[in-house]
Amino acid sequence: MSNIKAFSSLAMVLAMLSTLAGCASSQAPMDYSAFKQSNPKSILVLPPTNQTTEVIAPYGVLANVTVPLAEAGYYVFPVALVNETFKNNGLTVAEDIHAVAPKKLDDIFGADAVLYIDIEEYGTSYAVLSSDTVVVVKARLTDIKTNAILWEGKASAASSEQSGGNGGGIVGMLVEAAVKQIMETAMDTGFQIAAIASNRLLSPEAHNGLLYGPRSPKHGKEKPAK
Amino acid sequence: MDVTKLTMLAALSVAALTGCQATKPLYHYGSYQSNVYEHFKNEDSAVTEEIEALEQTISESSRNKLQVGPGIYAHLGFLYLQSGQRDTGLGYLQKEKQLYPESATFIDFLLKNAKAGQS
Numbered sequence: 637m638s639n640i641k642a643f644s645s646l647a648m649v650l651a652m653l654s655t656l657a658g659c660a661s662s663q664a665p666m667d668y669s670a671f672k673q674s675n676p677k678s679i680l681v682l683p684p685t686n687q688t689t690e691v692i693a694p695y696g697v698l699a700n701v702t703v704p705l706a707e708a709g710y711y712v713f714p715v716a717l718v719n720e721t722f723k724n725n726g727l728t729v730a731e732d733i734h735a736v737a738p739k740k741l742d743d744i745f746g747a748d749a750v751l752y753i754d755i756e757e758y759g760t761s762y763a764v765l766s767s768d769t770v771v772v773v774k775a776r777l778t779d780i781k782t783n784a785i786l787w788e789g790k791a792s793a794a795s796s797e798q799s800g801g802n803g804g805g806i807v808g809m810l811v812e813a814a815v816k817q818i819m820e821t822a823m824d825t826g827f828q829i830a831a832i833a834s835n836r837l838l839s840p841e842a843h844n845g846l847l848y849g850p851r852s853p854k855h856g857k858e859k860p861a862k
Numbered sequence: 863m864d865v866t867k868l869t870m871l872a873a874l875s876v877a878a879l880t881g882c883q884a885t886k887p888l889y890h891y892g893s894y895q896s897n898v899y900e901h902f903k904n905e906d907s908a909v910t911e912e913i914e915a916l917e918q919t920i921s922e923s924s925r926n927k928l929q930v931g932p933g934i935y936a937h938l939g940f941l942y943l944q945s946g947q948r949d950t951g952l953g954y955l956q957k958e959k960q961l962y963p964e965s966a967t968f969i970d971f972l973l974k975n976a977k978a979g980q981s
Contacts, residue, residue, distance in 0.1 A: 696899065702891070717972065827896075
């Protein structure tokens with residue numbers, strides 16, 4: 637029994653390591669010249685567009701973007717107040733908000749850059765033997781004055797990444813699946829998985845990730861010019 | 863999800879947050895993220911409790927010697943305005959601007975609206 641436990645911990649550690657190893661991916665490097673030239677200090681995150689049927693998805697993502705962006709060294713406009721401001725101006729649909737002219741956004745918010753997020757997947761799929769909560773987000777950062785694209789990225793996270801092996805055989809698996817389904821709804825795993833996906837999307841340490849902003853001590857020190 | 867798995871999940875989020883190297887955070891956020899989430903989920907959420915949680919977040923941040931994260935003072939100011947505590951609300955909006963000059967245009971816009979709404 638303890639062997640099995642040790643094995644499942646090992647499996648989780650391996651899963652974590654593989655996540656971290658994402659930092660050293662061999663994908664083609666991004667061109668950061670426009671980003672460096674723009675050198676934004678502040679980022680306005682617009683309410684995300686949502687391709688899923690989960691109405692809660694934009695909230696789960698929006699509530700989780702401030703921390704990674706702020707820790708990356710940017711000023712992040714208070715997301716709830718930004719949302720409120722659009723609402724007061726009759727804009728409640730994210731697609732309409734994404735279509736607002738950058739000049740207009742600049743007049744009201746005075747941001748340097750705008751982050752447009754699209755949610756591709758969000759939610760829990762229930763199956764007999766397992767349930768899995770998946771969040772997939774992509775984003776585009778643009779200069780508010782020139783509308784030039786500074787950066788684009790995509791990230792995903794799934795609750796199944798954290799599940800270890802189990803030694804209960806088929807009955808144990810069925811019980812675990814049932815318990816997990818209850819847990820994932822009650823504890824709002826969507827919010828937690830959205831936090832992980834947002835952090836992966838917006839971490840400057842990720843491969844082809846954002847550059848560090850002026851409020852970070854690492855600003856200007858990373859990713860040599862190409 | 864047992865305790866070990868929860869701990870792992872937490873560790874994983876921290877790892878994802880800090881990326882390859884563990885570094886000291888720049889700011890303190892306390893309950894801000896879950897407050898914002900609850901705020902969105904239910905518009906008539908208990909403003910008093912949200913205010914309390916964010917006030918606690920602010921006092922924690924001075925204890926932890928970390929600056930209050932961007933947006934928190936403004937969000938709290940807005941909540942005070944909503945609950946009719948106008949002076950406190952305006953004060954917190956000013957505080958956001960003072961701490962984060964990047965917010966000046968937006969905060970001035972909010973202050974102007976708040977004043978217009980009153981007079």
